[in-house]
Amino acid sequence: MPSRALRHIPIFLAGIAALALCTALSLALGARSVPLSTVTDALFGDAHGRDALVVTGLRLPRTVIGLAVGAALGVAGAVAQGITRNPLASPTTLGINAGAGFAVVVAIFALKLNSPAEYVWFAFAGATGAAVFAQALARRAGDIDAVRLALGGTVLQLVLLSWTSAVMLMNQRTLDEARFWLAGSLTGRTLDVLWPVLPTLLLGLVVALAVSPALNALALGDDSAQALGVPVARIRLAGGIAVVLLAGSAVAVAGPVAFIGLAAPHLVRPLLGGDHRLLVPGCLIAGPLLLLAADVLGRMVIRPSELEVGIVTAFLGAPLLALLARRVAR
Amino acid sequence: MTATANQLSTQGLDLRYGDRLVVGELDLTLPGGAVTAIVGPNACGKSTLLRGLSRLLAPAAGTVTLDGSDIHRMSARTLALRMGLLPQQPVTPEAITVEALVRLGRYPHQRLLSPWSAADQKAVDEALERTGTAALRDHPVDRLSGGQRQRAWIALALAQDTELLLLDEPTTFLDLRHQLDVLDLVAALHAEAGRTVVMVLHDLGQAARYADHMVVLKDGRLAAAGAPADVLDAELVKSVFDVDCRVIPDPETGTPLVVPMSRGARRGREPERAEARRAEHGRGLDPG
Numbered sequence: 001m002p003s004r005a006l007r008h009i010p011i012f013l014a015g016i017a018a019l020a021l022c023t024a025l026s027l028a029l030g031a032r033s034v035p036l037s038t039v040t041d042a043l044f045g046d047a048h049g050r051d052a053l054v055v056t057g058l059r060l061p062r063t064v065i066g067l068a069v070g071a072a073l074g075v076a077g078a079v080a081q082g083i084t085r086n087p088l089a090s091p092t093t094l095g096i097n098a099g100a101g102f103a104v105v106v107a108i109f110a111l112k113l114n115s116p117a118e119y120v121w122f123a124f125a126g127a128t129g130a131a132v133f134a135q136a137l138a139r140r141a142g143d144i145d146a147v148r149l150a151l152g153g154t155v156l157q158l159v160l161l162s163w164t165s166a167v168m169l170m171n172q173r174t175l176d177e178a179r180f181w182l183a184g185s186l187t188g189r190t191l192d193v194l195w196p197v198l199p200t201l202l203l204g205l206v207v208a209l210a211v212s213p214a215l216n217a218l219a220l221g222d223d224s225a226q227a228l229g230v231p232v233a234r235i236r237l238a239g240g241i242a243v244v245l246l247a248g249s250a251v252a253v254a255g256p257v258a259f260i261g262l263a264a265p266h267l268v269r270p271l272l273g274g275d276h277r278l279l280v281p282g283c284l285i286a287g288p289l290l291l292l293a294a295d296v297l298g299r300m301v302i303r304p305s306e307l308e309v310g311i312v313t314a315f316l317g318a319p320l321l322a323l324l325a326r327r328v329a330r
Numbered sequence: 331m332t333a334t335a336n337q338l339s340t341q342g343l344d345l346r347y348g349d350r351l352v353v354g355e356l357d358l359t360l361p362g363g364a365v366t367a368i369v370g371p372n373a374c375g376k377s378t379l380l381r382g383l384s385r386l387l388a389p390a391a392g393t394v395t396l397d398g399s400d401i402h403r404m405s406a407r408t409l410a411l412r413m414g415l416l417p418q419q420p421v422t423p424e425a426i427t428v429e430a431l432v433r434l435g436r437y438p439h440q441r442l443l444s445p446w447s448a449a450d451q452k453a454v455d456e457a458l459e460r461t462g463t464a465a466l467r468d469h470p471v472d473r474l475s476g477g478q479r480q481r482a483w484i485a486l487a488l489a490q491d492t493e494l495l496l497l498d499e500p501t502t503f504l505d506l507r508h509q510l511d512v513l514d515l516v517a518a519l520h521a522e523a524g525r526t527v528v529m530v531l532h533d534l535g536q537a538a539r540y541a542d543h544m545v546v547l548k549d550g551r552l553a554a555a556g557a558p559a560d561v562l563d564a565e566l567v568k569s570v571f572d573v574d575c576r577v578i579p580d581p582e583t584g585t586p587l588v589v590p591m592s593r594g595a596r597r598g599r600e601p602e603r604a605e606a607r608r609a610e611h612g613r614g615l616d617p618g
Contacts, residue, residue, distance in 0.1 A: 085421065217437045220486075221421035223386050228490065229410025229438035274423050275430070 015285040022292040026063040031304040061191045067288040069250045074287015076246035077261025078279050079208045082215035083239035088150040090262035091247035095156035097256035099130025102160045105167050109174040117196040120252035127248040184257035184310015197249035204245030211239050215276040257310045259317020335362035336494045336526040342392035345382045352378040353550040365520050365527045367541035375550040376530045380498050384415045410438035414487040418498040422471050428482045429467040435489030457488035477508030497529035513540045538585040562586040
């Protein structure tokens with residue numbers, strides 16, 4: 001209904017404004033702070049010099065990658081929670097990020113890969129494997145049990161993380177190659193890293209938007225959804241593919257960045273409600289907002305050095321998971 | 331049988347959970363344009379049968395047909411346009427309002443890019459009105475009382491606008507007042523809106539009062555089917571529920587009313603029952 005849809009426009013506009021602010025901060029702040037006027041000159045004018053170079057050469061790719069990765073993880077989280085009907089589900093808690101990370105590290109070790117463009121297919125394979133395995137763990141009497149899913153996924157994540165460490169320790173080169181990538185980082189990447197995953201990222205996004213009306217019916221339980229004409233198994237499969245495409249693309253570019261996918265839907269729901277037709281686009285804004293904010297924070301806390309964004313999000317996300325788990329278990 | 335009589339029937343239907351046969355070799359016809367109650371003791375397969383009739387459970391053998399066509403050969407959406415279902419324990423999404431819940435009933439009528447239409451809104455408003463939940467439309471469903479919540483869920487099934495409505499124990503967990511509210515609502519849907527209703531019920535008296543047709547199951551088999559007045563008698567209750575009773579005309583409605591024998595009377599029959607049980611197991615009455 002139009003009047004209802006209109007009610008949400010100010011919230012979307014506020015979200016976009018906040019995202020624009022974070023984008024500006026991400027371009028301006030860091031070990032070397034650049035005035036915003038110089039940022040604008042560097043982007044749109046013809047400013048030269050060290051400041052301009054920092055902005056266009058380093059911070060612009062970093063920010064664009066942050067926007068893409070944040071959007072992918074945020075939307076993946078919303079869809080993961082929708083298809084599992086589980087507020088604790090996310091690419092992190094289902095072990096999908098860790099699965100992608102493990103597959104990439106094995107590929108770095110065994111096949112001597114060294115660029116994220118080559119990682120991407122391994123990331124998809126690992127993400128798929130972990131998603132399927134987490135589902136299998138959670139299956140009881142033909143149904144997916146919500147608590148078992150989150151628990152199984154978290155255990156799976158721990159196992160995969162330990163295997164990942166083991167593979168890295170086998171070989172110095174793998175360790176060097178994978179360490180920064182694995183911490184979840186936006187630094188030291190050029191936009192060339194983003195282009196190869198852009199098609200899969202967009203495809204995942206389109207599928208996520210397409211299944212979002214069905215996710216509303218799925219929220220009523222499988223029986224009700226089926227009675228409303230939702231092909232439940234097919235929608236789950238499509239949603240699962242979207243999650244794997246989005247999370248796999250994000251991990252290939254930035255490594256496993258934890259908790260963005262978990263937090264974004266929980267940030268959006270109180271503002272826009274549980275309607276997935278709003279939630280998914282909302283997470284498209286909230287995901288990059290959270291990721292860029294965490295990245296900027298990581299640059300500020302130990303200046304002139306910086307923390308990888310994955311460490312910041314893990315640090316802030318863990319208490320959030322504890323809080324949500326308490327609420328769900330209540 | 332006309333083409334759109336909304337008549338559900340089963341032919342040699344077997345329903346299984348894993349290895350366990352829950353409903354076996356069921357040949358059943360549920361008359362269109364009527365209210366049918368499915369009754370039987372706990373674990374007799376009533377809810378399983380409803381799942382089979384609504385395509386939630388695929389038959390291990392046999393078929394379920396709606397006006398002659400196999401429901402398992404229809405698309406999910408085609409069936410959803412003809413048959414609505416209220417499951418026994420539906421999931422209420424967190425913080426959803428009554429109106430948002432009822433709007434989901436329009437799902438099968440919508441396409442990906444088609445906007446919410448005036449017809450959709452009309453169906454939702456009517457469903458809210460008919461179930462007496464219009465005043466609650468902006469309330470969160472998870473804060474409603476059990477009776478209000480059940481009416482909101484029935485409103486969802488109404489907004490789906492199907493001629494056939496399946497209800498799985500719609501009165502469970504409700505007190506008497508709200509049980510009657512829900513059953514009166516069902517009766518009104520049938521009488522005023524011409525809906526065909528199939529519901530699983532626990533209470534035999536309520537089933538007899540509110541149903542035109544009764545299906546009695548025992549151990550997954552058909553024990554009896556027909557109009558309550560023809561089907562429900564002391565013999566049937568004894569054989570299906572193992573309860574001695576009298577069946578008298580309901581003083582209010584004249585429909586059959588099951589009155590269990592007093593405890594003393596049932597006790598008095600205990601030796602008789604034990605004897606019958608022994609006879610059934612083919613043992614001698616007295617070894618001496």
